[in-house]
Amino acid sequence: MEKILIIGAGGQLGTELTAALREKHGKDAVVATDIREIQSADGPFEILDAMDADRLAELQSSYQFTQIYHLAAILSAKGENNPQWAWKLNMESLMNILELGKNSGVKRIFWPSSIAVFGPGTPRQQTPQHTIMDPTTVYGISKLAGERWCEYYFNKYNVDVRSIRYPGLISYKADPGGGTTDYAIDIFKQGLLHGSYTSFLSENTYLPMMYIDDAVRGTIELMDSAPDKIKTRSSYNLGAMSFSPSELAAEIKKYLPGFSINYEPDFRQAIADSWPDSINDDAARNEWGWKPQYDLSKLTTAMIDGMKPLLK
Numbered sequence: 001m002e003k004i005l006i007i008g009a010g011g012q013l014g015t016e017l018t019a020a021l022r023e024k025h026g027k028d029a030v031v032a033t034d035i036r037e038i039q040s041a042d043g044p045f046e047i048l049d050a051m052d053a054d055r056l057a058e059l060q061s062s063y064q065f066t067q068i069y070h071l072a073a074i075l076s077a078k079g080e081n082n083p084q085w086a087w088k089l090n091m092e093s094l095m096n097i098l099e100l101g102k103n104s105g106v107k108r109i110f111w112p113s114s115i116a117v118f119g120p121g122t123p124r125q126q127t128p129q130h131t132i133m134d135p136t137t138v139y140g141i142s143k144l145a146g147e148r149w150c151e152y153y154f155n156k157y158n159v160d161v162r163s164i165r166y167p168g169l170i171s172y173k174a175d176p177g178g179g180t181t182d183y184a185i186d187i188f189k190q191g192l193l194h195g196s197y198t199s200f201l202s203e204n205t206y207l208p209m210m211y212i213d214d215a216v217r218g219t220i221e222l223m224d225s226a227p228d229k230i231k232t233r234s235s236y237n238l239g240a241m242s243f244s245p246s247e248l249a250a251e252i253k254k255y256l257p258g259f260s261i262n263y264e265p266d267f268r269q270a271i272a273d274s275w276p277d278s279i280n281d282d283a284a285r286n287e288w289g290w291k292p293q294y295d296l297s298k299l300t301t302a303m304i305d306g307m308k309p310l311l312k
């Protein structure tokens with residue numbers, strides 16, 4: 001019987017991962033936690049600040065978790081507004097979880113990395129699993145350092161920690177948390193509400209993206225894989241699709257013919273320019289069978305169909 005702790009359960013990924021894990025293991029097997037109360041905590045819930053190691057230890061002793069998904073983080077754009085805070089939160093929380101993994105009955109840990117670990121020196125097309133990594137944001141630096149710590153805890157202490165370098169995740173059930181790829185969510189909302197969108201990235205800025213259902217399924221598949229299949233203990237590249245704001249706008253126009261877009265790039269443009277256009281994910285495909293199911297057209301249908309009723 002698994003007992004699963006989700007940290008950051010109220011966030012964009014946490015909301016949907018919690019629901020999927022409850023579906024799979026049963027409501028009571030999954031304890032959702034967040035720094036503040038969640039509106040619709042449909043099962044066990046606890047307040048948790050992941051920087052508080054004592055509170056983590058307290059929860060571990062009452063629930064005896066076997067798996068942890070540590071999703072709380074300050075993302076790329078938000079992190080640049082307060083770099084010291086982003087570093088502190090992202091690193092201290094990860095170190096607390098890794099230490100718990102070392103000293104407790106926790107059998108498996110998931111921690112998300114990001115395409116933000118790459119930088120201007122990285123090959124941009126089909127970015128390889130192993131390549132130059134020179135992140136320019138504090139978020140990217142914290143994710144790269146975190147990857148090294150995950151591998152370290154696996155090698156030194158046999159902590160079974162697994163990770164994915166997520167591209168931009170696209171979903172509608174919960175708001176994204178201040179990333180550079182968030183335009184690709186807001187464009188749907190503004191398009192449906194107002195018929196137009198002002199993009200903070202320029203029209204030909206290509207970034208790797210993924211629909212949330214693929215991300216949730218991929219994450220659970222990685223966590224369910226036999227340990228000997230997981231050869232990469234830093235973090236896996238995971239690809240699905242790659243598009244620019246103008247390509248996404250053209251796709252949205254198929255549903256909203258009057259939709260218009262204009263471009264006013266801000267500080268997030270420089271972040272996007274330092275990231276890959278597309279990702280090579282052969283390692284994930286070959287080692288544990290990753291395969292995306294959503295392309296741009298399927299993603300657009302899912303977003304419009306899902307978001308429309310919520311905006312009525």
Ligand code: AKB
Nearest residue numbers: 075076114179180181
């Ligand atoms: C962000 O834009 O910061 C995130 C990410 C790619 O990790 N969505």
